[in-house]
Amino acid sequence: MMRAGPSQEEIRKHNLGTLLRHVHLGGPTSRAELTSLMGLNRSTIMALTADLTAAGLVREELPKDTGRAGRPSLVVRPETARVYVLAFEVGVDRLAAARIGLGGVILDRREAARAREPFDMAQVVGTLAGFARQMRRKTREDTICVGAAAAVSGVVRASDGVVRIGPNIGAFEVPLGEELTKRLALGLPVAMGNEANLGALAEHTRGIGAGCRDLIYLHGDVGIGGGIIVNGQLLGGYGGYGGEVGHMMVNPDGRPCACGSRGCLEAEVGEPALMEHAGRYGEMIGRDAVRAVVDAADRGDVMAQEALAHVGNWLGLGVASLVNIFNPEMVVFGGILREIYLGSAAQVRSRIATGTLRATREQVRLRTSALGDDATLMGAAELAFAQVLADPLEALSRVAP
Amino acid sequence: MSQGPILELRGINKSFGPVQVLHDVAFSAYPGEVTALVGDNGAGKSTLVKCIGGIHPIDSGEYFFDGERVHVSGPRDAAALGVEIVYQDLALCDNLDIVQNMFLGRERRSGLVLDEDTMEEMAAKTLAGLSVRTVKSLRQHVSSLSGGQRQTVAIAKAVLWNSKVVILDEPTAALGVAQTAQVLELVRRLADRGLAVVLISHNMNDVFAVSDRIAALYLGRMAAEVKASEVTHAQIVELITSGRSGELGLKNGNGAAS
Numbered sequence: 001m002m003r004a005g006p007s008q009e010e011i012r013k014h015n016l017g018t019l020l021r022h023v024h025l026g027g028p029t030s031r032a033e034l035t036s037l038m039g040l041n042r043s044t045i046m047a048l049t050a051d052l053t054a055a056g057l058v059r060e061e062l063p064k065d066t067g068r069a070g071r072p073s074l075v076v077r078p079e080t081a082r083v084y085v086l087a088f089e090v091g092v093d094r095l096a097a098a099r100i101g102l103g104g105v106i107l108d109r110r111e112a113a114r115a116r117e118p119f120d121m122a123q124v125v126g127t128l129a130g131f132a133r134q135m136r137r138k139t140r141e142d143t144i145c146v147g148a149a150a151a152v153s154g155v156v157r158a159s160d161g162v163v164r165i166g167p168n169i170g171a172f173e174v175p176l177g178e179e180l181t182k183r184l185a186l187g188l189p190v191a192m193g194n195e196a197n198l199g200a201l202a203e204h205t206r207g208i209g210a211g212c213r214d215l216i217y218l219h220g221d222v223g224i225g226g227g228i229i230v231n232g233q234l235l236g237g238y239g240g241y242g243g244e245v246g247h248m249m250v251n252p253d254g255r256p257c258a259c260g261s262r263g264c265l266e267a268e269v270g271e272p273a274l275m276e277h278a279g280r281y282g283e284m285i286g287r288d289a290v291r292a293v294v295d296a297a298d299r300g301d302v303m304a305q306e307a308l309a310h311v312g313n314w315l316g317l318g319v320a321s322l323v324n325i326f327n328p329e330m331v332v333f334g335g336i337l338r339e340i341y342l343g344s345a346a347q348v349r350s351r352i353a354t355g356t357l358r359a360t361r362e363q364v365r366l367r368t369s370a371l372g373d374d375a376t377l378m379g380a381a382e383l384a385f386a387q388v389l390a391d392p393l394e395a396l397s398r399v400a401p
Numbered sequence: 402m403s404q405g406p407i408l409e410l411r412g413i414n415k416s417f418g419p420v421q422v423l424h425d426v427a428f429s430a431y432p433g434e435v436t437a438l439v440g441d442n443g444a445g446k447s448t449l450v451k452c453i454g455g456i457h458p459i460d461s462g463e464y465f466f467d468g469e470r471v472h473v474s475g476p477r478d479a480a481a482l483g484v485e486i487v488y489q490d491l492a493l494c495d496n497l498d499i500v501q502n503m504f505l506g507r508e509r510r511s512g513l514v515l516d517e518d519t520m521e522e523m524a525a526k527t528l529a530g531l532s533v534r535t536v537k538s539l540r541q542h543v544s545s546l547s548g549g550q551r552q553t554v555a556i557a558k559a560v561l562w563n564s565k566v567v568i569l570d571e572p573t574a575a576l577g578v579a580q581t582a583q584v585l586e587l588v589r590r591l592a593d594r595g596l597a598v599v600l601i602s603h604n605m606n607d608v609f610a611v612s613d614r615i616a617a618l619y620l621g622r623m624a625a626e627v628k629a630s631e632v633t634h635a636q637i638v639e640l641i642t643s644g645r646s647g648e649l650g651l652k653n654g655n656g657a658a659s
Contacts, residue, residue, distance in 0.1 A: 295578040298604075342582050345610035350633035361630055366610075368586055370532075 032073035078103035085384035088150035097131035100381035118170035129183040147384035149191040161192035167258035198379025200227020208370035220337035224266040268314035277307035294343035312344025316351025334369035413462035430597040440618035455479035485559035495544035549580025619644035
């Protein structure tokens with residue numbers, strides 16, 4: 001049977017979601033602004049806000065003195081303190097959890113160091129569930145958890161939360177999502193995503209790339225992950241595993257990669273490569289180690305300078321290919337790549353200037369992450385909010401006590 | 402960006418006694434862009450900046466601001482146009498707090514007394530607008546701040562006055578890695594907010610990390626003004642050290658009068 005069009009109910013659902021998204025991403029917004037943003041009339045906006053207010057998702061307030069004549073329009077605010085999600089991160093060197101309120105405000109966070117050893121499901125799930133319990137215990141009675149999601153340093157199957165391969169966290173075919181859902185027992189499934197994909201989402205929605213429709217986010221955390229946003233949408237690919245730019249081959253005869261191949265971008269640019277070139281392999285690990293190399297280079301350490309130049313060269317080569325293929329508006333460097341880019345920008349940009357077509361590069365802006373270490377957690381929160389933003393009332397009725 | 406330059410100098414000459422420091426220099430800065438000014442020691446970078454800031458009067462040449470020819474005969478003229486300079490030594494007073502420093506010499510008054518509340522609010526708004534979160538209290542003395550924080554205050558001071566052009570002289574010299582990164586990101590944010598930023602730096606990574614255009618001075622002449630996306634590190638080094646690089650640069654690159 002042919003459908004004539006969306007039903008009234010569907011339109012209302014869509015409008016509620018859109019209004020909530022505006023307030024969630026843009027912060028407090030007046031009814032008048034919402035009217036013009038959504039192109040609906042005032043009484044519709046009023047009815048929609050009334051529904052969302054009744055559900056406890058937003059609150060309406062009189063604005064402070066606007067300094068203008070006339071009756072001021074009511075301001076619609078997200079109920080940040082009341083409606084929240086749990087966001088988790090399984091990184092190479094850290095396990096982190098945060099309670100993030102509607103509107104993208106971090107209300108509480110916990111973090112633990114993770115040793116670089118094979119994946120230990122009981123320990124990872126135990127730590128994260130412990131964090132969640134601690135944070136939930138501190139919340140008030142009337143708060144409500146509307147979702148949960150985890151960002152993982154590895155390739156994740158979104159449908160069931162299985163970590164297919166995470167060479168840097170030692171995980172292979174691990175059903176992390178299922179375990180986490182079971183242990184948390186929120187009555188909600190824990191959504192799972194790749195950390196760089198979610199970082200891209202976060203930078204695109206509320207970071208440096210807000211307003212950019214075509215953006216590439218590169219995330220360094222020992223290895224290198226990527227999230228590619230094309231025309232406002234995260235590029236997933238057929239199985240949802242797309243955007244693995246860290247395993248783009250840049251040097252066929254290069255260094256062996258943890259994935260089994262050779263000369264992947266991550267093998268040439270990741271932390272081990274930098275540390276080895278700088279003659280500091282095994283001394284320190286993580287972000288501090290990378291900072292120490294950049295610092296030494298700044299102070300005139302020739303080996304550190306050469307190591308950065310070397311790594312910058314490969315990074316530039318990789319970015320040049322991405323620029324040619326995707327013609328992005330912005331390339332964002334996050335995680336340890338923030339330091340590496342700032343310390344080797346001359347090489348990176350020289351490579352891009354010589355290795356790309358003028359038409360594809362002339363508009364590209366290279367930027368560092370605005371959300372910094374929180375980018376992945378914020379991305380996980382966006383994923384966790386997805387349900388409630390798609391259909392606010394339905395999602396809420398499912399989690400209501 | 403298709404907009405024209407907000408600041409444009411043409412044919413600037415400047416001599417100190419018998420020494421001609423700037424020869425027929427042209428220079429432009431565009432809104433929303435970072436223009437890096439590079440050159441070897443003694444190439445004339447500081448002199449050029451001081452001419453822009455009205456500290457040194459120019460001997461001859463044209464100074465355009467927002468498309469109109471102007472005469473800048475002192476720092477106050479430049480400030481009135483919206484040109485602010487952050488010098489290497491930052492020119493902050495250690496014994497004053499952040500707010501006092503930001504309004505030094507341009508204090509707000511309400512009646513006979515200083516309007517501390519408004520000044521504090523404006524300072525807070527400016528720092529927040531630049532996403533500066535590292536400063537704990539606005540009533541902290543500047544002497545208690547780290548190098549990066551001082552640099553941040555100095556930059557915020559320049560932005561406070563609705564400036565249109567901000568010139569930064571070696572803002573990352575003598576800073577640690579984490580602070581350098583913060584200052585570079587701040588420089589980039591200024592431009593992304595629509596200001597024209599001029600960055601003087603010796604560090605090629607800093608220059609390439611944030612610049613949209615690069616202007617290279619060589620022995621008092623403008624060797625080249627190029628887009629940062631169109632040149633390589635090696636080309637810029639050549640322009641700095643020899644005044645030319647392939648097609649780019651001075652036709653008679655030895656600096657002798659042609």
